[in-house]
Amino acid sequence: MIQKLLLATILFFNFITPSSAQDSENQLRGIWENAEKQLQLTLSENNTYEFLLADGQKVLSKFSIDNGFLILEDPGKGVNLNYYIEELNEEKLQLLDNNGSPIQFERKLNTRKTTANISKNSNSTSLHNHYKQSGRYTLSENEVQAYVNFIEFVTGNAISNENKNKLIHDSEREFAINPRNILKETHSFHVKMRSAYYLKDPLQIASLKNSYAAQAHLHFEQNDMDYLSTVGKIVNDQNLVLAFDKQYNLLLTHTNLNHFIEYLLFLNNLQVIPEPVSKQEIELFKDRLIQDFSSLPLDMKKVVSYGTIIKNTIVENWENLSNKDKIIFSAKVNEQLKAKYMTGQTNATASSSKSYIEQKKEVVELSQNMWKLLQNYSLSDYNKHLDIITQLGGTRIYWEVSDF
Secondary structure, eight states: OOOOOOOOOBBBBOOOOOOHHHHHHHOEEEEETTTTEEEEEOTTSSEEEEETTSSSSSSEEEEEETTTEEOOOOOTTSSEEEEHHHHEEESSEEEEEESSOEEEEEEEETTTOOOOOTTTOOOOOOOOEEEETTTTTTEHHHHHHHHHHHHHHHSSSSSOOOHHHHHHHHHHHHHHHHOOOOOHHHHHHHHHHHHHHTTTOHHHHHHHHHHHHHHHHHHHHOTTTTTTHHHHEEEEEEHHEEEEEEEEEEEEHHHHHHHHHHHHHHHTOOOOOOOOOOOHHHHHHHHHHHTTTGGGGGHHHHHHHTHHHHHHHHHHHTTTSSSSHHHHHHHHHHHHHHHHHHHHHHHHHSSSSSSSSHHHHHHOOOOOHHHHHHHHHHHHHHHHHHHHHHHHHHSSSSGGGGOO
């Protein structure tokens, strides 16, 4: 499962050339400075680090070496940051960021601590399950987890044991051929997920999730499955695509649609007198949304495409509210939506043109409330509902309420 939101610092990315993990640990310990960027990185003998940033902020936690990665543990108990070392000697440490730009550190003089008492058996990794080893490289649970996190994020579903075993098997096969290449690839997936973990706004997270899913789908349509190899195949197997709007790069999946319908039913049930909705009506409703997805107004398309995140952030917050706060939330939401219904009816009366929903209701007769909820619910309404949640002590941060 995906961890909670990371503390955002600096990302570094590339290869390592030292002869062994132990030698790397010995050489790395000390204080490193970058005068240009006003950075100071202290790596201590007890495997702790202190990162002093230009604004005076300090990041403190533990570090380790694994497969040539300098791993800085996240003090917020999130996913560790893996740094690749391009060059390391007694006086110089050069790292490359994820754009390939070099960042040089020079050792601060007269401050290097002795390494004579470092245990040869010091634990250089917190990983507890190693799958394969090749020289100084190790294929471990952390590498496979990079794929798992990506798949579960993009699809919104937990990966099956069968698919996880397939990831392990295929990774072992590739690792035997080119261990360095597979570690580069897993690191790239860690970077992809950090892009999501650093975001706080659920709609930004939903947009990124949609873009990853749409990218995989486009490669699948073009039969270019080498792009994501096994990962791409699992994503496309799990991510049942129902409709795709190429103009806006918006993807409607089975999971997002179901979660969006669940959310509309949740809003319906918040009303003083909920309107009954049959299973048959729901299926007709889904069919109509799939068929007309490309012709939906853009905001409506986004609401449906972001169904999983929209539903999770509101409903899971709701479940943690007290009974008193649930009543307050329901009242405020109903007041807001009722005001929109009234405005919509006034505008409809004044205009001779029929809205999208009015046109579709003539084709398929469905629950009045469901149609109203769809027509009147927008991303701005979602943000207003999040505002109500936070006023009642909930959170706007998706990673604090979701398992994925």
